Amino acid sequence: MNDDLSILELVLNASPAVQFVFLILTLLSIVSWVIIVQRWLVLSSARKGVLSFEHRFWSGMDLSQLYKEGNRMQQDNMQIVGMENIFRAGFKEFMRLRQQGSVDAEAVMEGSQRAMRVAYSREEEKLESHLTFLATVGSVSPYIGLFGTVIGIMNSFLGLATQAQATLQVVAPGISEALLATAMGLFAAIPAVVAYNRYSALLDMITSAYITFTDEFSSILHRQVHSS
Template sequence: MTDELSVIELIVGASFTVKLVMAILVAASVTSWFMIVQRVIILRRADAELLDFEDRFWSGMDLAQLYREGSNAIDEGADITGGEALFRAGFKEFSKLSRQPSMDAEAIVEGSRRAMRVALTRESDRLEHNLPFLASVGSTSPYIGLFGTVWGIMHSFRGLATSSQATLAAVAPGISEALIATAMGLFAAIPAVLAYNRFAARVDALLNRYDAFVDEFSGLLQRQSYAQKGGSGQ
């Protein structure tokens, strides 16, 4: 308890600049932890939703029926994301283009793929949301803490210059409170860096799976389109 109180006393007794640095680091740490928890929930949900959709998609269900189920879910207030969002974008464009007699099979497939690529970009933005903030916290927090430490040490030595007794006991408290800023900078940076690296890897894995689905679904649409158009492009 004594150690805890002494740390608190050092923080309270720090100069205004060092206190400001500490406040910035505390705010960055709290915000990054909030975003870390949020990303964990979102990425877990994205994994589960993709597995569930792939099971339904490859179960042999009629694609029109699968699309209608998604439309009903949207009408009930559900938010369609992930693989199902890609499917809906591609299937909607495919259905619209297939009704145009002037469109050949290749143009229909290309239009559907283009729609899915747009949807994939939106999914990428959704999954990567807040990751730049975590990267910024991880890269800048140690330097912000170091700035607070340097400033605190300068403040301590200025006080030492006006002191009648230049002893270690006179300067040690000031240096100690300054070093707390560096410790807080590392405390904010380390979880942010670890979380960013982990989340970036998981997002890349999810995007690769989405990309594979786009290719597989495009192949399926191509076969269906050529069957409808008789492979003649008429």
């Protein structure tokens, strides 16, 4: 019986409870990998966006021209990411309040800062969505695997109780199958934990860049309000 004992056969011959655990763990692993790849795309594009927008912003370009460029990009069906969204929200609010004319300088500043805060929190939400799922997978899937292992070992010992002669051949497949559950739990957990740590560090970096930009931009606006 030992001759053709492959992993596939182990999984197929496992007891229903253990098979259920395998199924859950496989799904968790696949979903967590989907999120890992998707978050990587989103976060790296956000970081690239930060760099490129900062470059454009500090290139001495006129702010209204920058805003118009963004309008053109929207018309071309291109997504506007991250920092540029914050800039656009703040600048739009600033221009609108200035055009009303009657409003005093502090109110204009407050309004544009509020608009930027809203845009910032929306951006942050976009960036950190689903990251908690990775954390959950990382902490829970070893327990699920362990559960499968316990069930599997329990089953194999129950089977052993009915045997007159307890040989290693009777227990070994059951224990092997049970240990496979733990292996799968770890397999799902390790990438999730690594990715979660990496991405939360990246997220911190990006959001702090956003906050810095918001402060700098509002200081520029402040200067503009009071100079005029």
